[in-house]
Amino acid sequence: MMIWEKEVSALLSKVQQTGPLVHNMTNVVVTNFTANGLYALGASPVMAYAPEEVADMAAIAGAVVLNIGTLNRELVDAMITAGQSANAHGVPILLDPVGAGATRLSDGVGAADTCREVKVSLVRGNAAEVAHLVGEAREIKGVDAGSSGDLGNAELAVRAARELDTMVVITGKEDVITDGTDVRIITGGHALLTKVTGAGCLLTSVLGAFAAVESNMLLAGTAGLAFYGAAASRAAERTADLGPGSFQNAFLDELSKLHPGSLQGYAAIREAAAA
Numbered sequence: 001m002m003i004w005e006k007e008v009s010a011l012l013s014k015v016q017q018t019g020p021l022v023h024n025m026t027n028v029v030v031t032n033f034t035a036n037g038l039y040a041l042g043a044s045p046v047m048a049y050a051p052e053e054v055a056d057m058a059a060i061a062g063a064v065v066l067n068i069g070t071l072n073r074e075l076v077d078a079m080i081t082a083g084q085s086a087n088a089h090g091v092p093i094l095l096d097p098v099g100a101g102a103t104r105l106s107d108g109v110g111a112a113d114t115c116r117e118v119k120v121s122l123v124r125g126n127a128a129e130v131a132h133l134v135g136e137a138r139e140i141k142g143v144d145a146g147s148s149g150d151l152g153n154a155e156l157a158v159r160a161a162r163e164l165d166t167m168v169v170i171t172g173k174e175d176v177i178t179d180g181t182d183v184r185i186i187t188g189g190h191a192l193l194t195k196v197t198g199a200g201c202l203l204t205s206v207l208g209a210f211a212a213v214e215s216n217m218l219l220a221g222t223a224g225l226a227f228y229g230a231a232a233s234r235a236a237e238r239t240a241d242l243g244p245g246s247f248q249n250a251f252l253d254e255l256s257k258l259h260p261g262s263l264q265g266y267a268a269i270r271e272a273a274a275a
């Protein structure tokens with residue numbers, strides 16, 4: 001067994017044994033899939049949005065996930081309330097800047113305000129979304145990343161991590177995680193994930209479950225990415241002749257069935273040099 005497999009396996013066991021509560025303030029498209037994915041993993045999902053209750057919920061959660069996919073001004077305010085409570089109680093916050101840059105609300109108010117007002121432990125987005133957070137224009141079509149820009153994803157992630165002072169994950173064919181110094185590249189997953197809405201959003205919440213049981217965010221994030229990629233690879237293998245519908249169900253099954261020791265060959269992690 002390689003070293004990283006031990007790390008991933010230990011954290012996966014910890015998630016399964018402790019069932020951390022993940023408070024999701026997420027978009028209206030992906031709530032059900034996110035809850036089912038977290039249940040499959042062994043975590044406890046809760047969705048709570050009301051300004052009157054979000055501070056209390058965030059305070060008792062193992063992680064808070066802020067996802068700006070379907071935004072309005074009131075929701076941004078509630079996210080900041082939840083985030084401030086999470087910060088006060090030492091609860092990690094993960095931000096998914098869905099669609100950042102696609103509209104002025106998602107660009108100016110949603111992601112940027114949230115990053116300024118609360119201390120975010122990890123940002124996870126596609127390359128276009130992360131690029132917009134640091135003021136670099138990249139093509140985005142609604143919530144989907146367009147063509148790549150001048151900076152490679154690893155360089156972009158390092159720049160974002162330094163500027164935003166947080167762990168940054170950029171996903172795509174390969175995933176990058178960095179704290180601005182150490183860079184890891186995770187391979188695995190399957191292109192069918194791009195045909196299932198919420199595959200990115202659920203990933204951010206899964207990273208929340210790992211962050212709830214491990215305070216080293218580089219370790220938690222790496223483990224979560226490898227685990228998620230392996231589950232998708234295994235699901236794609238099992239549904240090779242079928243389409244996104246069967247894949248989605250098989251993926252939920254794999255999230256629940258994957259156990260320490262069954263990752264080999266389905267995901268890989270390598271170190272890369274920071275720019």
Ligand code: ATP
Binds near residue numbers: 144145172191193
């Ligand atoms: P987008 O809206 O641009 O699709 P997203 O927020 O849905 O972004 P993705 O970048 O699609 O997020 O990442 C979600 C998951 O899908 C990650 O685990 C990622 O590794 C995986 N993934 C995305 N594209 C591919 C691909 N071509 N091959 C393998 N895995 C992929």
Ligand code: TZP
Binds near residue numbers: 196198199
């Ligand atoms: N529209 C607004 S939010 C959303 C869509 C389709 C879901 C995006 O989910 P993901 O995980 O980024 O594909």
Ligand code: MG
Binds near residue numbers: 193194195
């Ligand atoms: Mg996707």
Ligand code: MG
Binds near residue numbers: 098
């Ligand atoms: Mg997304």
